[in-house]
Amino acid sequence: MLGKLSSSLKDSIRKIAMAKRIDKQTVEELVRDIQRALIQADVKIALVKELSNRIRERSLKEKLTLNPREHVIKVVYEELMNIIGKGVEVPLASQKIMMVGLHGTGKTSSCAKLARYFKKKGLKPAVICADVYRPAASDQLRQLCDSISVPFYDGADLPAGKSVMDIVKAGVRGFEKYDIRIIDTAGRHALEEEMIEEIREIEELIRPEQRFLVLDASIGQQASVQARAFDDAVGITGIIITKMDGTAKGGGALSAVSETNSGIAFIGTGEKVDDIEKFESDRFISRLLGMGDLKSLIEMAEESLEEKDVDKDILKGKFTLKDLYKQLEAVRKMGPFKKIMQMMPLGGLGVDLNDEMYQITEDKLGQFRVMMDSMTEEELNDPKVIGGSRLRRIARGSGTSTAEVSALLKYHRLMQKMMKQLGSGRGRMPMMKGMPIGKMMKKLK
Numbered sequence: 001m002l003g004k005l006s007s008s009l010k011d012s013i014r015k016i017a018m019a020k021r022i023d024k025q026t027v028e029e030l031v032r033d034i035q036r037a038l039i040q041a042d043v044k045i046a047l048v049k050e051l052s053n054r055i056r057e058r059s060l061k062e063k064l065t066l067n068p069r070e071h072v073i074k075v076v077y078e079e080l081m082n083i084i085g086k087g088v089e090v091p092l093a094s095q096k097i098m099m100v101g102l103h104g105t106g107k108t109s110s111c112a113k114l115a116r117y118f119k120k121k122g123l124k125p126a127v128i129c130a131d132v133y134r135p136a137a138s139d140q141l142r143q144l145c146d147s148i149s150v151p152f153y154d155g156a157d158l159p160a161g162k163s164v165m166d167i168v169k170a171g172v173r174g175f176e177k178y179d180i181r182i183i184d185t186a187g188r189h190a191l192e193e194e195m196i197e198e199i200r201e202i203e204e205l206i207r208p209e210q211r212f213l214v215l216d217a218s219i220g221q222q223a224s225v226q227a228r229a230f231d232d233a234v235g236i237t238g239i240i241i242t243k244m245d246g247t248a249k250g251g252g253a254l255s256a257v258s259e260t261n262s263g264i265a266f267i268g269t270g271e272k273v274d275d276i277e278k279f280e281s282d283r284f285i286s287r288l289l290g291m292g293d294l295k296s297l298i299e300m301a302e303e304s305l306e307e308k309d310v311d312k313d314i315l316k317g318k319f320t321l322k323d324l325y326k327q328l329e330a331v332r333k334m335g336p337f338k339k340i341m342q343m344m345p346l347g348g349l350g351v352d353l354n355d356e357m358y359q360i361t362e363d364k365l366g367q368f369r370v371m372m373d374s375m376t377e378e379e380l381n382d383p384k385v386i387g388g389s390r391l392r393r394i395a396r397g398s399g400t401s402t403a404e405v406s407a408l409l410k411y412h413r414l415m416q417k418m419m420k421q422l423g424s425g426r427g428r429m430p431m432m433k434g435m436p437i438g439k440m441m442k443k444l445k
């Protein structure tokens with residue numbers, strides 16, 4: 001994804017990391033490298049200029065809390081975050097979602113992707129086709145919905161002469177019992193008043209909690225104009241950027257968020273129904289800069305290795321799957337285990353570390369993450385509720401087996417127990433983030 005932008009940015013970060021000293025000249029060179037990379041990715045010039053000025057200003061004038069190299073990298077990171085925005089969090093709750101966007105941007109595909117996403121989270125989705133203009137539109141959406149076993153409605157039962165509003169009204173009512181009702185709308189080639197009027201009417205009719213704008217990443221800066229027009233019309237609550245897998249110009253669409261009051265909610269990374277990612281800008285930027293562990297590194301530098309206040313609930317044994325997830329995330333971001341383990345004063349805990357313990361693989365962690373992605377909030381908070389049928393659903397949703405999901409639950413129980421012991425015991429608990437994993441993984445074998 002965004003291969004070229006990413007490789008240029010990585011190069012410039014690497015240069016900074018290796019620079020003998022950080023002075024006006026190094027910063028100027030960095031700014032120029034980043035400008036070139038962003039402009040090639042089609043980010044708006046005005047935004048690039050603003051970012052450049054801020055990097056120059058902050059890199060050299062801000063008071064340092066980190067070493068100068070880390071400081072500059074942190075500034076770059078934060079300023080990129082500024083352009084791309086924080087991303088919007090879509091609640092896992094009952095809601096109606098209306099999709100809007102120009103012709104061919106990926107609205108219909110994204111309807112199915114979203115339905116699948118929510119279904120994996122344990123919610124019941126249904127999809128309504130409000131595109132009566134393109135003859136094949138309803139067949140396309142029906143096939144997609146069939147493939148993921150999600151109910152679909154296109155007003156086929158209504159009398160001839162039905163309008164888009166009739167279909168939407170009947171669909172929303174018919175699917176009243178469903179948690180997530182997704183409405184696909186028709187695209188046009190350009191921003192025509194007729195289309196805008198139609199989505200406005202749909203919006204007024206059903207008052208959807210979410211109005212998602214679907215933008216094609218390959219259109220580059222054109223994305224801004226679209227974002228503004230759709231935001232004016234219906235008030236965009238989230239943006240889905242599609243086709244991030246096939247373009248070098250994605251920077252234009254990414255930075256179009258600044259035209260709306262919302263942010264990026266999802267990105268599409270391929271044609272299949274599973275090719276959708278919840279957008280998390282810190283993770284996205286870390287990946288872009290080629291430093292999966294950049295943020296954690298910076299945090300580590302800031303926090304230092306002092307003993308930290310550990311969440312009291314965790315030590316009382318209230319260690320949920322979500323806490324485990326957070327821990328795995330932190331570890332994954334920090335990079336190789338061995339390095340982290342070596343940084344921690346473990347002697348006091350009576351933990352004897354041998355090489356075997358370091359052999360937990362990235363794959364294993366990745367698999368855990370996918371399984372947790374297929375769980376509901378309730379399950380993450382209280383894994384005890386996971387019985388046979390939920391186990392099967394999670395396994396299916398994550399493409400794993402029930403035995404593998406069970407192994408994760410067992411791992412969680414062990415961790416929970418260990419946390420409890422630590423809480424009641426000797427108290428000293430340096431660097432919660434990654435510590436107990438090596439030991440627990442060994443037990444799992």
Ligand SMILES: Nc1nc2c(ncn2[C@@H]2O[C@H](COP(=O)(O)OP(=O)(O)OP(=O)(O)O)[C@@H](O)[C@H]2O)c(=O)[nH]1
Pocket residue numbers: 101102103104105106107108109110131134137185186187188214241242243244245246267268269270271275
């Ligand atoms: N590579 C890639 N292709 C995508 C992605 N999202 C959608 N597509 C493809 O883009 C094309 C158009 O997608 P649709 O979902 O039909 O777009 P639409 O906005 O519904 O189009 P209209 O209904 O005609 O306005 C299809 O061939 C999709 O497979 C993506 O994230 N990556």
Ligand SMILES: [Mg+2]
Pocket residue numbers: 107108109131137184185186187
């Ligand atoms: Mg469509």
